[in-house]
Amino acid sequence: GAGVSQSPSNKVTEKGKDVELRCDPISGHTALYWYRQSLGQGLEFLIYFQGNSAPDKSGLPSDRFSAERTGGSVSTLTIQRTQQEDSAVYLCASSSTVRTDTQYFGPGTRLTVL
């Protein structure tokens, strides 16, 4: 079956612009996670959604970052007023159940802020 997909695969933007990154989880997966991978910080958790529960936003680095998950499926990560330090690969993952389960990762979106 299809895995986690993300779009775009690459995004180049200018400092100060807003960007939207999209994640399509594996069909039927109830949990969805966003991570960021950068040279300086490694892999960092950003936010996760579990079913209809309120998302865990504890990893978001600033209020410029937000995410939505519509209809319990597709998710969009929005970064407002991008800064150069936002340049990173943004990874999305999904998992099927809360207990004893595994996160499956998408290929990521490489964001470059000029």
Added chain:
Amino acid sequence: AQSVTQPDIHITVSEGASLELRCNYSYGATPYLFWYVQSPGQGLQLLLKYFSGDTLVQGIKGFEAEFKRSQSSFNLRKPSVHWSDAAEYFCAVALQAGTALIFGKGTTLSVSS
């Protein structure tokens, strides 16, 4: 704060030699433990995971890992490395099932011929 340590940033192993990548975690209880691999330009692929039970777990591509509670370690091993194993390897923990993963900084594996 909870943390995951991968002490080796870069390891070079000869093709056919054995491999061990180290991972230590800092957490009061036994977390859920994972090893992921990332090849250049690729996403993260799960190699193996440990939740409970037998402390030696088998994964894909001939990898195995052993959980040692007394050492808070979850080291990854492979008896004979292939050139295609060259990649970056990440150890990760989840404090509870379904929660966010906490990753180590990763170990880059190079394979020499």
